[in-house]
Amino acid sequence: xxxxxxxxxxxxxxxxxxxxxxxxxxxxxxxxxxxxxxxxxxxxxxxxxxxxxxxxxxxxxxxxxxxxxxxxxxxxxxxxxxxxxxxxxxxxxxxxxxxxxxxxxxxxxxxxxxxxxxxxxxxxxxxxxxxxxxxxxxxxxxxxxxxxxxxxxxxxxxxxxxxxxxxxxxxxxxxxxxxxxxxxxxxxxxxxxxxxxxxxxxxxxxxxxxxxxxxxxxxxxxxxxxxxxxxxxxxxxxxxxxxxxxxxxxxxxxxxxxxxxxxxxxxxxxxxxxxxxxxxxxxxxxxxxxxxxxxxxxxxxxxxxxxxxxxxxxxxxxxxxxxxxxxxxxxxxxxxxxxxxxxxxxxxxxxxxxxxxxxxxxxxxxxxxxxxxxxxxxxxxxxxxxxxxxxxxxxxxxxxxxxxxxxxxxxxxxxxxxxxx
Numbered sequence: 001x002x003x004x005x006x007x008x009x010x011x012x013x014x015x016x017x018x019x020x021x022x023x024x025x026x027x028x029x030x031x032x033x034x035x036x037x038x039x040x041x042x043x044x045x046x047x048x049x050x051x052x053x054x055x056x057x058x059x060x061x062x063x064x065x066x067x068x069x070x071x072x073x074x075x076x077x078x079x080x081x082x083x084x085x086x087x088x089x090x091x092x093x094x095x096x097x098x099x100x101x102x103x104x105x106x107x108x109x110x111x112x113x114x115x116x117x118x119x120x121x122x123x124x125x126x127x128x129x130x131x132x133x134x135x136x137x138x139x140x141x142x143x144x145x146x147x148x149x150x151x152x153x154x155x156x157x158x159x160x161x162x163x164x165x166x167x168x169x170x171x172x173x174x175x176x177x178x179x180x181x182x183x184x185x186x187x188x189x190x191x192x193x194x195x196x197x198x199x200x201x202x203x204x205x206x207x208x209x210x211x212x213x214x215x216x217x218x219x220x221x222x223x224x225x226x227x228x229x230x231x232x233x234x235x236x237x238x239x240x241x242x243x244x245x246x247x248x249x250x251x252x253x254x255x256x257x258x259x260x261x262x263x264x265x266x267x268x269x270x271x272x273x274x275x276x277x278x279x280x281x282x283x284x285x286x287x288x289x290x291x292x293x294x295x296x297x298x299x300x301x302x303x304x305x306x307x308x309x310x311x312x313x314x315x316x317x318x319x320x321x322x323x324x325x326x327x328x329x330x331x332x333x334x335x336x337x338x339x340x341x342x343x344x345x346x347x348x349x350x351x352x353x354x355x356x357x358x359x360x361x362x363x364x365x366x367x368x369x370x371x372x373x374x375x376x377x378x379x380x381x382x383x384x385x386x387x388x389x390x391x392x393x394x395x396x397x398x399x400x401x402x403x404x405x406x407x408x409x410x411x412x413x414x415x416x417x418x419x420x421x
Contacts, residue, residue: 042326044403050318051404058384058409063195063223063362063400066249068315075314076251079307092309097297099316100244100256103324105231110264112257112299113309117222118145120241120257121189123299124218125149127267128187132158135184137177140165140392141194146220150189160184166194169355170202177206187216192240193223196389197351198362198400200228207236216263222246225256226315227331227361229324238263247331247361247402250315251308259296273301327403331361334401334410339363341414347421351396362400364389370420372397378420384413 226247244250
């Protein structure tokens with residue numbers, strides 16, 4: 001078995017080039033540290049230098065919020081300055097959609113821009129054609145952003161919620177989901193990677209089986225985008241809802257919703273406004289509304305922040321420059337390094353599956369004897385940023401790492417854990 005240090009020795013074959021052209025005048029410019037990645041191996045030390053995280057802080061909570069690299073911050077702030085100095089506030093949305101579609105293996109017509117995952121889940125939950133008595137499957141590891149909209153739908157519309165536990169591995173999880181399906185099941189709405197323990201669910205296999213059985217799939221993808229190299233067409237879901245401010249390292253308050261092209265006619269849009277309406281007339285002599293645009297753009301409308309869009313474009317460019325496959329490998333390597341270090345410690349219970357395909361950038365665990373919330377507070381005092389997971393009464397510790405982290409930071413955290421066991 002390789003040592004923990006060997007997990008960090010990752011090549012970068014197959015680096016993806018940056019986009020063929022910039023998206024307008026406010027697209028990001030790269031520093032020499034990032035530019036040199038086009039010519040050879042990824043130097044992760046140089047990548048880390050692109051972030052302005054304070055050196056005294058050990059940030060191990062990317063699952064909550066991903067710090068943005070300087071190129072993203074610059075693209076956003078430059079556009080804010082331009083808006084306030086010229087009064088030109090629009091633009092960027094079509095370019096942002098194109099950038100996300102290229103990254104995710106989707107068509108531009110299938111991407112709707114949102115502010116966060118919760119907004120997208122609400123759009124999906126109310127847009128799926130459900131009636132009283134229809135069943136929706138959720139998991140025992142939901143974030144309130146996915147649970148809340150469906151629970152509210154059940155309260156107001158009489159939809160039934162069925163709760164399914166996660167299995168010990170991918171095969172077991174798929175078996176349990178199938179087991180909880182009944183003749184009334186219309187939707188499977190589970191996370192791609194739950195916020196609680198970071199277990200990667202077998203969503204591709206789940207979506208294929210659901211389609212064969214005429215069941216809709218709405219995937220909470222808060223932790224998929226930017227962590228995993230993704231192809232949404234290959235995944236096969238009806239709806240995938242995600243954000244840009246976690247693993248994609250984009251501006252805070254940005255997200256998207258993917259709706260499979262064939263599902264666009266099925267998923268209703270209950271709200272509408274400028275840009276989503278195809279054609280309308282409102283005069284004393286004529287009142288007409290010819291419906292919504294035939295693309296996913298019907299799910300978002302009105303004045304939005306162009307600066308946010310340009311920040312997302314810069315985040316996608318940064319991601320593409322390094323290469324999604326390289327980023328996923330790096331995240332997995334850091335996770336393996338952390339996981340192996342925690343396994344070496346006694347008096348801990350690791351909740352995240354050890355199976356490689358069921359794990360990527362997150363590890364959650366509990367102490368046998370030490371109070372987990374107290375450990376969270378102890379970390380805060382040491383300027384180690386992690387997350388305490390109280391959802392579903394798990395009461396555990398969650399650690400998530402990204403490309404701005406280092407082996408030394410993980411060692412610091414592991415040594416602090418050792419002092420408590």
